[in-house]
Amino acid sequence: MWKSIIYKEKELTVHRAVSAPVFNDKTVLVNSTWDYVDLWLRRRRNKEAIFFWNQARSFFEATKTLNKSAAPLTAYYCFLNATKAYLLSLGVQFSDQHGVSGERASQKTSLEKEVVKFKTSGVLPALSRQLDDAVVNTEYTLKNIFFNLPMIHRAYDLSYKTEKEMFIPLSHPRIMTDDKKPSEACFFANINARYKSLLKYLPKGYEISFNNGESHTIRKKKRFKWDSLHEEESISRFHNYHKGLRKSIYCISGERDYWYIKIKNKKTIERKSLALIFAAMHRLSELARYEPNNLSKHFDTQHNWLISEFIETAPQQFLAEISSEITGQVFLSPGRKNIF
Template sequence: MPTKKITIDSKSVFVHKAILKPDFNKKSVLVDNPWEYVELWIKRQTNSNNALFYWQQAHGFYQATKQLPKTSSPLTAYYCFLNATKALLEIRNINYMDRHGVTGNSTGIASLSNENIKFQANGILAELSRLLGEPVNGEIFTFKKLIYNLSYIHRAYKLTYSSDPELFYPISDPHFVKIQNQNYAYFQAEITSEFYKNKNTINKLPSTLERDLGNPDKWIIRKKKRFKWVNGAANKANNLSRLTNYHKAVRTDIHFIYGSIDLWYFKRTGFGNAINKNSLTITFALMHRLSELSRYNPVRLKKHFDCQHNWLLSEFINLAPTQFIYTIACEITGQEFKIPGVRK
């Protein structure tokens, strides 16, 4: 079927980093860091003094995190995440119990498989999960299983635990196209890496995606489900509403890594170790567990840095603050953030 990229005000529509309220009309925000921009946005776009205070608190903890060693920094990193999440909940007018919403415990020797994390039914993390459309039913996961499900740390995970299957597969140009002469559109992207252009990759697609066999010279993947898109300025509001709902479903399977050049992936599903959770909730829960160890059992935390997974933990502690804050900044504002001065 011949298709054409859908556009809004002559601008092609690509997959957005924000899930909750992506603003497809706005241009990307080019900043070295999102702190001052989001603070200004909260002042201009909301009347929430609480949200502003929590965002400023998060910034303070973020700065402290950068100065601390890896056995201490999880504590301030977690409180950065906690306050940034509170800012988001305040802006979305979500009532929440002022408790963490997550807890953990240790068993046996210092191993990622022996650190257990429970998602509780109430609290900050529970409301973030509900806001993102995730189930909240007291699930318990090991630290190892949760960190396995993070795109931005997956390469480090695979180098540490090489026997576990790959979860994230790179894609390029994730966007939306309209079927010509029809009022329907859908998501599509391309597999451009020669290493992944094979049937094995296609077999790992989640059930919601398929290869577009109408273009055999390229490895195009697309979402099976369509949504209504009617050309014309009079249909803009309805088109945007349908696109936003459809986009949220797309982002269940499509994940990104923030960096100088944004990287997008589809996530393999359908087997036991794949968890259908957003990177925000996973990162929040993992850093909470490390903060518990930092506070109550720092000797055990130190032992984790004497194990096989030392580098994996170090990479998580180094990368998580940036990934979390940029992602939640997108959710707070509905806008895209990019590092200035970089072109594809």
């Protein structure tokens, strides 16, 4: 019989942070994540990171005052400076290049014709390395990037109704051990039965463990050693296991974290949301700055709601994730104000 691992009086589960999650910390209830991270950096006397963090905050506030044809420009510089603050907090060296560029494949107004190129030098590649993403010269269409972002997956599905869903919602994600082999642990999560037709597209390394008719329980085949008498060593092993989990398990941050597993198909991009959001907003910022008329044309197409939802939701999602990467903690609102 499998049972959940309880670590520091909490059920062990997936964490919003990818690079260095702190599993023994309680969720931080804050009115302003901006203020918390600023103070966190000040305690570490990282003046350069503080500068970029507060500049990112100014761009974030400016973004909220702009219409959607101008907002991508300030939103991108918010992401750029927040990422620099993150890298500087780690002492990571990086070049001043952005590490991403874009172009239009034709004059047709289509997300399929907006090309985003990932480079191997600059801020985005440095971020990708910390997230354990591949750092190679490659390119994607803006449409494909949007397809791979869980925060706008519903808007994508409604904009392109003929395509299969990319994400399956998970409930009760947890880490469990088997009574028969208590030294072995692995990841489990539940999936509602209405998504059963998508289960055949689960990423490699996952399997169905149990089906009660109303829901399916999936688990990751790979296991790691858990020793309840040596928890710190076990948590160290879980850190490595967790990095593997987060290659296919994605998060939407809101009043709580909502978890999804990304299915495997020809359009799957094996990159974390932070990098994809960064790159997509860079392309939109190029359009806002150099081709505003072409950006405006996107709002007269079938995908206008999709692009609008991305511009609206990306700043909060990006800041929720980058804040967790900087501190290793998870932030939620106590219910009084927006935490950003």
